[in-house]
Amino acid sequence: MEKTLIVPAVATLLLIAMLSGCDTRDVAEEVRTAEWYESHETERAQQLAECRTDPLLDATPNCINASRAENNAKASTKWATERDDVRTAPPPVPYP
Numbered sequence: 001m002e003k004t005l006i007v008p009a010v011a012t013l014l015l016i017a018m019l020s021g022c023d024t025r026d027v028a029e030e031v032r033t034a035e036w037y038e039s040h041e042t043e044r045a046q047q048l049a050e051c052r053t054d055p056l057l058d059a060t061p062n063c064i065n066a067s068r069a070e071n072n073a074k075a076s077t078k079w080a081t082e083r084d085d086v087r088t089a090p091p092p093v094p095y096p
Helices: 002-023 034-039 041-053 061-075
Strands: none
Touching: 034 041, 034 061, 041 061
């Protein structure tokens, strides 16, 4: 009879110990869109710096959206000018 009480008691205590750690997460921060980060350059730079310093944040929605906004901002810039003799657009296709 002693064994039948000990096993469920130990299992119950183990379950309580495991579940007690589930509520220790921080409150989730507000998720910002990539468009928001595109229009807020300072916040985008801060978020990207934070994402680069903490690998656990790398896959969070804010890091992903800040990274997408950074890519979009850089994609719209012109890397060279015609005067620098660097082709910035594909060459024209001659039509017969």
